[in-house]
Amino acid sequence: MSPRFTTLGAYPTTRMRRNRRSDWSRRLVAETRLSVDDLIWPVFVQDGSGSRTPVGSMPGVDRLSVDLFVEAVKQARDLGIPAIAIFPEVDAARKTSDAREAYNPDNLVCRAIRAAKKAVPGIGIVCDVALDPFNADGHDGIVRDGEILNDESVEVMVRQALVQSEAGCDVLSPSDMMDGRIGAFRKALDRAGHQHVQIMSYAAKYASSFYNPFRDAIGSLGALKGDKKTYQMDPANSDEAMREVGHDIAEGADMVMVKPGLPYLDIVRRVKDAFGVPTYAYQVSGEYAMLRAAADHGWLVWDKVLLETLACFKRAGCDGILTYGAVDAARLLRGK
Numbered sequence: 177m178s179p180r181f182t183t184l185g186a187y188p189t190t191r192m193r194r195n196r197r198s199d200w201s202r203r204l205v206a207e208t209r210l211s212v213d214d215l216i217w218p219v220f221v222q223d224g225s226g227s228r229t230p231v232g233s234m235p236g237v238d239r240l241s242v243d244l245f246v247e248a249v250k251q252a253r254d255l256g257i258p259a260i261a262i263f264p265e266v267d268a269a270r271k272t273s274d275a276r277e278a279y280n281p282d283n284l285v286c287r288a289i290r291a292a293k294k295a296v297p298g299i300g301i302v303c304d305v306a307l308d309p310f311n312a313d314g315h316d317g318i319v320r321d322g323e324i325l326n327d328e329s330v331e332v333m334v335r336q337a338l339v340q341s342e343a344g345c346d347v348l349s350p351s352d353m354m355d356g357r358i359g360a361f362r363k364a365l366d367r368a369g370h371q372h373v374q375i376m377s378y379a380a381k382y383a384s385s386f387y388n389p390f391r392d393a394i395g396s397l398g399a400l401k402g403d404k405k406t407y408q409m410d411p412a413n414s415d416e417a418m419r420e421v422g423h424d425i426a427e428g429a430d431m432v433m434v435k436p437g438l439p440y441l442d443i444v445r446r447v448k449d450a451f452g453v454p455t456y457a458y459q460v461s462g463e464y465a466m467l468r469a470a471a472d473h474g475w476l477v478w479d480k481v482l483l484e485t486l487a488c489f490k491r492a493g494c495d496g497i498l499t500y501g502a503v504d505a506a507r508l509l510r511g512k
């Protein structure tokens with residue numbers, strides 16, 4: 177590959193530090209800028225009312241009952257955060273091997289969507305489509321004889337996608353990594369009159385060890401048998417991510433996501449350069465836990481590392497970032 181830059185000028189005629197000397201100048205030469213408009217806030221919901229439960233492995237993050245979730249949605253609106261992503265902790269008694277609770281129109285996710293859209297119609301509501309919160313096995317798809325079935329799982333998730341859309345979800349976000357699900361969802365949504373519902377595909381999602389605190393938060397950590405390597409991607413691969421993203425766009429994805437975030441920014445850059453579609457990354461639970469734990473020890477300064485990492489996502493090519501630090505970041509960006 178030929179280099180993109182030829183270096184023009186040489187020291188001492190050129191002094192790179194000149195542009196960095198003062199704050200106004202640094203602001204003037206900044207190549208990317210993080211704004212509140214770039215943030216999607218993932219929020220965990222639980223049954224009950226008036227209840228919040230701290231997620232042990234994610235200091236500062238609570239699971240919220242639907243009424244408190246609505247307060248969180250209002251807080252996001254007041255800060256100008258464009259969208260919230262909902263993740264449910266489903267009662268263990270409702271988890272079955274056919275994950276049927278996933279397409280119960282009155283399940284926790286659908287109740288949270290309806291309550292949020294009623295209170296704040298103008299905020300974007302994003303919902304995962306995957307079976308793990310509802311599956312007794314903790315897997316994203318239906319398991320039979322130890323195998324995670326593809327096409328059968330897609331059928332169940334189509335039903336899940338439809339009830340979520342019916343409840344008012346704006347953006348379906350399939351995080352399951354089954355093949356062919358984007359096309360199946362798009363077809364079913366259009367047929368049901370949901371042609372405006374957007375799809376943000378977890379297109380390049382890796383079988384990562386950074387998801388443990390999330391699984392702790394939704395109560396699937398103990399349930400999960402084995403790992404997710406037969407459907408999520410091998411962290412060693414990058415070309416394969418391009419094929420995944422290409423398929424999802426061809427099948428109708430409106431936006432694509434790379435996950436996890438920081439260790440995978442090379443993938444974000446390739447995706448953005450090659451496809452030029454709205455591209456997102458998820459600063460996942462383990463990344464949040466890592467930074468928060470260090471900050472809580474006084475080894476890092478939370479506000480600074482949060483804004484720095486989010487700026488790095490932007491620099492890598494992200495149009496937006498899912499982050500548990502969305503509220504803190506929004507406050508910092510707005511000086512509140």
Ligand SMILES: NCc1[nH]cc(CCC(=O)O)c1CC(=O)O
Pocket residue numbers: 304306307308316351352386387388389390391404459460461462
């Ligand atoms: N399909 C479930 C799902 N949706 C988002 C995350 C991870 C989010 C995080 O770690 O913050 C996961 C976990 C997993 O795939 O096991």
